[in-house]
Amino acid sequence: MESQRNILLIALLLVSYMIWNQWEADHAPQPAVTASTVATSSQETALNDVPVADDNAADVPQTQVVASKELIRVKTDQLDVEINPVGGDIVHAALVTHKLELNENDPFVLLERKADFTYIAQSGLIGKNGIDSGKGRAAYAAEQQQYQLADGQEKLEVPLTYVAPNGVTYTKVFTFTKGKFDVRVDYRVNNTSAEPLQVQMYGQIKQTIKPSDSHMMMPTYRGGAFSTADTRYEKYDFDEMQEKNLQKTTEGGWVAMLQHYFVSAWVPAADEQNIMYSSVSNGKDANIGFRGASHIVAPGESKTFGADFYVGPKDQAALSELSDSLNLVVDYGVLWWLAVPIYKLLMIFHSFIGNWGLSIILITLTVRGILYPLTKAQYTSMAKMRNLAPKIQELKERFGDDRQKMGQATMEMYRKEKVNPMGGCLPIFLQMPIFLALYWVLMESVELRHAPFVLWIQDLSVQDPYYVLPVLNGITMYIMQKLQPMSPNMDPMQAKMMQWMPVIFAVFFMWFPAGLVLYWLMGNIVAIIQQKIIYASLEKKGLK
CATH class of the missing domain: 2.70.98.90 (Beta-galactosidase; Chain A, domain 5)
Incomplete structure (x- = not known):
């Protein structure tokens, strides 16, 4: 499973739900x-x-x-x-x-x-x-x-x-x-x-x-x-x-x-x-x-x-x-149990460095650091899955339309090769709640109102006035896509949509608080660095 694409799909569904929910609130009869x-x-x-x-x-x-x-x-x-x-x-x-x-x-x-x-x-x-x-x-x-x-x-x-x-x-x-x-x-x-x-x-x-x-x-x-x-x-x-x-x-x-x-x-x-x-x-x-x-x-x-x-x-x-x-x-909504420690950690970082933007960057590094073992396992699983792609194609040709035998043979191959097909999913489900919890922390914490970061970002609680962060976010998403080539078996329509994902999210993030876009941007940058390091390590082991 291609992790980054799934993250983008889940995030897109989330944003779509927020838009629909707000439309319902605005148009519901009073x-x-x-x-x-x-x-x-x-x-x-x-x-x-x-x-x-x-x-x-x-x-x-x-x-x-x-x-x-x-x-x-x-x-x-x-x-x-x-x-x-x-x-x-x-x-x-x-x-x-x-x-x-x-x-x-x-x-x-x-x-x-x-x-x-x-x-x-x-x-x-x-x-x-x-x-x-x-x-x-x-x-x-x-x-x-x-x-x-x-x-x-x-x-x-x-x-x-x-x-x-x-x-x-x-x-x-x-x-x-x-x-x-x-x-x-x-x-x-x-x-x-x-x-x-x-x-x-x-x-x-x-x-x-x-x-x-x-x-x-x-x-x-x-x-x-x-x-x-x-x-x-x-x-x-x-x-x-x-x-x-x-x-x-x-x-x-x-x-x-x-x-x-x-x-x-x-x-x-x-x-x-x-x-x-x-x-x-x-x-x-x-x-x-x-x-x-x-x-x-x-x-x-x-x-x-x-x-x-x-x-x-x-x-x-x-x-x-x-x-x-x-x-x-x-x-903080239903994720209060996660948002409260994030808020407290944010306050601790700010007490030392005195800049909320830098505090958000430290939060990003902390979260990514904690999730690194899972991220490594995720990319390793993805690499093994890609290496098994030719064998899976052989199974498809052997069993044809017999889905039951195909499924049994595939699971047996995963067991022998020690590959977990769900290994790429767990970090996604851990990252999304953290993203949502931080979203509500940035939305609700009055400390970030009129809080400056650097240069043109003078208020982290509102959107980037020049849309620099959303554009940079789209660029980093594009780079991450290039690091994870699309599967040749992907549906052409889905492949086309995935190519436009960085642009779509760059547009969506134009309306998000600058602090949240900063978190997502830094997360992308850290993920790119982690991918390069992990992929280099895997290639030494013979996994492309």
């Missing part, structure tokens, strides 16, 4: 938002998308207020956020250290509120004595409109205060930490009344439903996800939210909104019972959130409770600090 869906969403989220408390108690009606235009701005070394004093929602979040475009100064904006698009993080207190409801949100007062993390300062607290008509003071505190993308949101309830208070925190992420910006070579996900004690990670996309509201009770857990390279997530208390929910309001805004445990605050008592909110890149180390399963939003 579920309609029915009247019943909208009605159910309205019942559960009310006017301001505030969820109904678990005890079904009527939320305390608040004075309806107009959203303030005087937003509270907070700047740290990582975040530039704006908080609406009405409700205390985070309505804008820019990632200072992640730029919108390569070589530009504008930061990447994750949370925002525009006329045609909303993506914000909401939180509040509901329940019998809650201060947020569908009839209104608490209007907080802040000591200042601008906050900034000073040089040398590790933490920055932004307190917002609301005094209820009964004199109870509610303080919503946002705590920002140097170098962190997560924000601690705490409620400090000081019950100065004569009656016990019952309140329940909720946190949700609201986003206007919009399609993902993925394409056939970059199939990325945009939508919700959640975690429970039983399910560590599960996507819950916009279509599912429109069809059915999420309702899961669990200890701990988290909810999130995902997109390519970035995530926002609420992580409530890990030792409390929380309810994960979703809803769709106005037929266009998807909400995914949690309702925390109900808290009783006795007269004269003060109580503090809260949750963590993450808004930033899919940094696996940072996400794991908040929850041992939150790092799973970096989704």
Whole structure:
């Protein structure tokens, strides 16, 4: 069996499947938002998308207020956020250290509120004595409109205060930490009344439903996800939210909104019972959130409770600090068990050399080195098969159309000559999963976003701007074909298709991330060198 041709055929089938799968996703009919869906969403989220408390108690009606235009701005070394004093929602979040475009100064904006698009993080207190409801949100007062993390300062607290008509003071505190993308949101309830208070925190992420910006070579996900004690990670996309509201009770857990390279997530208390929910309001805004445990605050008592909110890149180390399963939003698919060690090895290489392109080259050399014994066995088997070609032709002439005898005689000849006809296949099935796993590592790892290599390759996460790597990849494929002459018995149509394979793949790779094409190119170069070495060794043994 001709190994390289089989690799090309399998890879071509893989790419064809990806194209078909993406076409299906783009052209599949979208579920309609029915009247019943909208009605159910309205019942559960009310006017301001505030969820109904678990005890079904009527939320305390608040004075309806107009959203303030005087937003509270907070700047740290990582975040530039704006908080609406009405409700205390985070309505804008820019990632200072992640730029919108390569070589530009504008930061990447994750949370925002525009006329045609909303993506914000909401939180509040509901329940019998809650201060947020569908009839209104608490209007907080802040000591200042601008906050900034000073040089040398590790933490920055932004307190917002609301005094209820009964004199109870509610303080919503946002705590920002140097170098962190997560924000601690705490409620400090000081019950100065004569009656016990019952309140329940909720946190949700609201986003206007919009399609993902993925394409056939970059199939990325945009939508919700959640975690429970039983399910560590599960996507819950916009279509599912429109069809059915999420309702899961669990200890701990988290909810999130995902997109390519970035995530926002609420992580409530890990030792409390929380309810994960979703809803769709106005037929266009998807909400995914949690309702925390109900808290009783006795007269004269003060109580503090809260949750963590993450808004930033899919940094696996940072996400794991908040929850041992939150790092799973970096989704490597079914080959995660192979992608995770590849990612860790990539990180180790980068820690030494500081260049992601060179790290990918080292990954290639490592993988090819590990597979070398199998590669040698593969080429040896192929050489023996080619040397047996005249004898196989003799068997065909001897047995004619008697396939049973022909098969028995052929297997007997393989046994005597100690040739494994499947010896050329095993490396193929080992290389393809590695290729796919690395593909998802390069697709999902935010570290490679805007990561330069050399010269014209300044972003390994996108396609080569001048298509140099795809062209070089086609050239190396052509050289590999010349090192493995086609069988004279090959069907002419198949032979013609194989001759065009380097061109076909050069075109396909024009849309792949440059980092992945670099991996495949280096793999081809190493394979050419290995072939020359192995073939020279075989010729010394009399095998051509």
